Amino acid sequence: MIDFIQGRVAYHTPECVVVEAGGVGYRLHCSNPFQWEEGEAVRIFTHQVVREDAHTLYGFSDGSVRDCFRLLLEVSGIGPKVALAITGAGSPAALVEAVEREDLRFLTQLPGIGKKTAQRLILELKDKLKKVGWVQTLPTGGPAAAVTPGRSASSEVIEALTALGYNEDEASLAVDEARRGFGEKEPSLDDWIRRALQISMKR
Known part of the structure; x- marks a missing residue:
């Protein structure tokens, strides 16, 4: 089993990134091949799927x-x-x-x-x-945890999203967009986090 491939990005296709390592070009199927730039030194974690008609490598940044x-x-x-x-x-x-x-x-x-x-x-x-x-x-209480007294609800939602792996800028943008989507309605913390997560996943 190939655990990871370390080399330089040779080129991309819409579905794959090709990494040159040791004179061999490895085609890795990725959800976002363009997250790596051509010529960039990379270490990409892999999973190999073996079938009768093909051996396919899937690549992941983490x-x-x-x-x-x-x-x-x-x-x-x-x-x-x-x-x-x-x-x-x-x-x-x-x-x-x-x-x-x-x-x-x-x-x-x-x-x-x-x-x-x-x-x-x-x-x-x-x-x-x-x-x-x-x-x-996971953070204690999960995303639906109650708002801490003295802190804004938006801060709590941003913190929940960053705890789930999003960076602060991504979380802030998603939280703002989610809040606008509720209009005049005052959302619960749980609803706000759900909506912000859905927005983040579509970006």
């Missing part, structure tokens, strides 16, 4: 995203293309949180996931996530 991809492949009905789309749509922590809370509404916003597949995700992954320790890495 080992935790690759591990999430592997867990998704264990769910019946989810193949590499859908798993890649899901991991490219948001952070592993956001997915773990949604599974832990059995949030069907959130899960069905993911690419290629309908209600039945979302139910299978919850059923088949919930115990596995606990066994590998991913649930314990």
Whole structure:
């Protein structure tokens, strides 16, 4: 099993990045190949899928995203293309949180996931996530935690998103856009975070 490839980016295609390492060009299927620039020195984590008609390498910027991809492949009905789309749509922590809370509404916003597949995700992954320790890495109280007295709700939402893997700029933009979408209605902290997460995953 190839765990990672370290080399320089040779070129991109819309679906792949080609990394030259040791005189060999490795084609890695990625959710966003253009996150790496041509000529850039990279270390890309990989997962290899072997079938009768092809050997395919999938590439990830972070080992935790690759591990999430592997867990998704264990769910019946989810193949590499859908798993890649899901991991490219948001952070592993956001997915773990949604599974832990059995949030069907959130899960069905993911690419290629309908209600039945979302139910299978919850059923088949919930115990596995606990066994590998991913649930314990989430912030205490999860995204729906109550607002701390003396702090603004928007700060709490931004903090929740950054805890789930988004940087502060991404979180701030998503929080502002989500707030505008509620109009005159005063959203609950839980609704605000859900909406901000959905916006972040579509960017």
